[in-house]
Amino acid sequence: MKILFASQNKGKQNEAKELFKSLDVELAFPDAFSELNDFDVEETGKTFIENAILKAKSYSNIVNLPCIADDSGIIIDGIDGLPGIHSNRWFNGTSDERNAEVLKRLKNKQSSQERSARYLAAVCFYDPKTEEYETFEEVQEGIIGNKIIGNAGFDYDRIFIPKGYEKTFAQLGDELKNKMSHRARAYEKIRLLIEVLSREK
Numbered sequence: 001m002k003i004l005f006a007s008q009n010k011g012k013q014n015e016a017k018e019l020f021k022s023l024d025v026e027l028a029f030p031d032a033f034s035e036l037n038d039f040d041v042e043e044t045g046k047t048f049i050e051n052a053i054l055k056a057k058s059y060s061n062i063v064n065l066p067c068i069a070d071d072s073g074i075i076i077d078g079i080d081g082l083p084g085i086h087s088n089r090w091f092n093g094t095s096d097e098r099n100a101e102v103l104k105r106l107k108n109k110q111s112s113q114e115r116s117a118r119y120l121a122a123v124c125f126y127d128p129k130t131e132e133y134e135t136f137e138e139v140q141e142g143i144i145g146n147k148i149i150g151n152a153g154f155d156y157d158r159i160f161i162p163k164g165y166e167k168t169f170a171q172l173g174d175e176l177k178n179k180m181s182h183r184a185r186a187y188e189k190i191r192l193l194i195e196v197l198s199r200e201k
Helices: 010-020 048-063 095-105 174-180 182-200
Strands: 002-005 026-028 067-076 116-127 132-144 160-162
Touching: 002 010, 002 048, 010 026, 010 174, 010 182, 048 067, 048 116, 048 132, 067 182, 116 182, 132 182, 174 182
Parallel strands: 002 026, 002 067
Antiparallel strands: 067 116, 116 132, 132 160
16 A cells, blocks of 8 residues: 655654554655655645645645645744744744744743643545545643754754653654654554555555
8 A cells, every 4th residue: 555645844754654664555755756846735724634634635636645644833822822833834944943933932931831832733644536534633732941952853842842741852852752742643543544444455
């Protein structure tokens, strides 16, 4: 069973390889398809789930393969729920520049309530043959730390401290993150679904 993983993000691709390595499926990525060169989906959904469905269908319909797509982001209470569904687009700059902007906006907010945040991941599996899809959504609660620290992960991992820990995701490392994060839990549900589907084919 060949499945397209609809993301150009190398960090997400590496997570997917690790999470799905036990399955009897061939995981393909957009850069393997010339028709997906420079292809991008305008994320017009109002929720993470809507964007995940939109991406899965859009990619799948081009290459005619079952497709996994996600939309994820971080919601920070101290800056009115930003960045939310605009996590990669709300501030122009590198990942570290976005992190620095978050810390700047939270500079005078030091209580755990003001710095509370949550990562949210919505994942969709879409089958073009049946035109049916399944979605799963998971949340990881935590707080925003006071500095950018750690070498693992990507995006906001260097400032996000998950609930129950004193280190950022980036400090905890990919192995632990891939077991307990919001995305890992959402993808585990997709993995179990695909495991069943692959047995049926």
